[in-house]
Amino acid sequence: MAGLVFLDAPGLASMLPPGMFERLCASGTRMSYAEGALVQARGDARPGLSIIRDGAVQIGNPGLDGSFVITSILGPGHCFGEMTLFADLPRTHDAVAKGATLIDLVSPAAYERFAEANPALTRAIMTMMARRLYALLEFADDLRRLPLRVQLAKLLLATAGEDGVTATHEELAARFGVSRVAIGTALRGLEKDQLVRRRYGRIELPDRPSLRAWIADRTMLAPV
Structure with a gap:
């Protein structure tokens, strides 16, 4: 599957x-x-x-x-x-x-x-x-420190395949213990910043270097 x-x-x-x-x-x-x-x-x-x-x-x-x-x-x-x-x-x-x-x-x-x-x-x-x-x-640590939008961006970047991430809003919401509405709001924010593109049942990452840099600017921790 x-x-x-x-x-x-x-x-x-x-x-x-x-x-x-x-x-x-x-x-x-x-x-x-x-x-x-x-x-x-x-x-x-x-x-x-x-x-x-x-x-x-x-x-x-x-x-x-x-x-x-x-x-x-x-x-x-x-x-x-x-x-x-x-x-x-x-x-x-x-x-x-x-x-x-x-x-x-x-x-x-x-x-x-x-x-x-x-x-x-x-x-x-x-x-x-x-x-x-x-x-x-x-x-x-992310759950305690980062806004949902940054947590979601990190997850998408870490788990994406060549075609992006295949997932429903329900699956993403259950991963973070939040509502579908909250996930939708976070995805809209990332899409507005041109970091993701929403498709039916799938999320594309058109510019992964930019997404990685965007995350790094917001994690507030030294890289490992």
Whole structure:
């Protein structure tokens, strides 16, 4: 499924030597999910590494007030559930299939056998987790410090593909825990500054160097 991957971190597939990713997936159990199916629920204690082979998974949590905040949307080659392997912790978020989705679930025992024979796997997992934590720390600081328009610009720049970003206003609103109206206002402001172009279901970034400079002028932090 083509679309937005709300995660400024590489997928596991891109971090493993050729052939290793396919062998790892083959060590798991193939699971098939229809659009909207619940892949996991917050508090699920089932351990294992979930690897997305096709489709996408929306990670987030519903609030008691009926709101839903998206943490990330993951696509093929990404994985989740690492904390259940290394820290014996329950899953912290709901995961819902976006479109027909295939997932290979690698059990702790299968992971241990594979990692023992392929040390590069655990190094890749640790690097991936560090990159995710790095991105989340930046995002947490942005939430406290930056206006929504700047937060949105950073997300669009970080997650854009060649054709821009494929996302609905609802998805963007849920990512930041705000209303569709607030997202629409932020996008109109960016479009007025000629930094984005809104299309149906898609946001184009016509001048990424200018967008990057615009963000840098407003982050109020030293670059890293």
